[in-house]
Amino acid sequence: YVAFPQARKASLASFLEKRKQRAMNA
């Protein structure tokens, strides 16, 4: 994952953050 490109990193961060929110709201 070292070379995980910037655009994907940003997408991934937002995916994980929203996933956390969904888990808390469940």
Place this chain on the structure above:
Amino acid sequence: ASTADPTKTHHHMISSTSSQLFNQETLQQRLQQLIEGARESWTYAIFWQSSYDYSGASLLGWGDGYYKGDADKAKSKLKTASAAEQEHRKKVLRELNSLISGSASAPDDAVDEEVTDTEWFFLVSMTQSFFVNSGGLPGQAFFSNSPVWVCGPERLANSGCERARQGHVFGLQTMVCIPSANGVVELGSTEVIAQSSDLMNKVRFLFNFN
């Protein structure tokens, strides 16, 4: 054109004519706006951005994506995943999570939630890119400059597109690719959604930045 930076770019993606026009934050907002405001229930939206490989061949790669999930979570739940597969998904998610938040951060409970089929399909999409002339749905939409709307399990399974076939395996019932300036907007849903010009107009409005 942007300059290549091997530390930041994916293997064969060396240039992107449109990267300066698209700022990640606005892409994310536009994708979110597109499906959160829709009457239909879309599971995710992805923007595939056009670029070129070393030989000059046209290529679509990850631009950004917004995962909404399903109102009825049972729909996206583990139709295909065995216990071992679920463990694998969680392991990958834990690794990705420490990549993002740093390995020193506290363990995150949300990471240990089940990784649904559609979440996994979305995550795997981040690693994919398509040649425009390879016959897949995103390439087809971009190449012909016209939308491709595939709905119903049989049509997805038999569309001749590997991505659509995969989508079907992971529980999608509708996949749509709509061309825009510099790329393609793809939407997927676990429900059967009939074609609407409303959605296509919305994509044209939100994604034709030029």
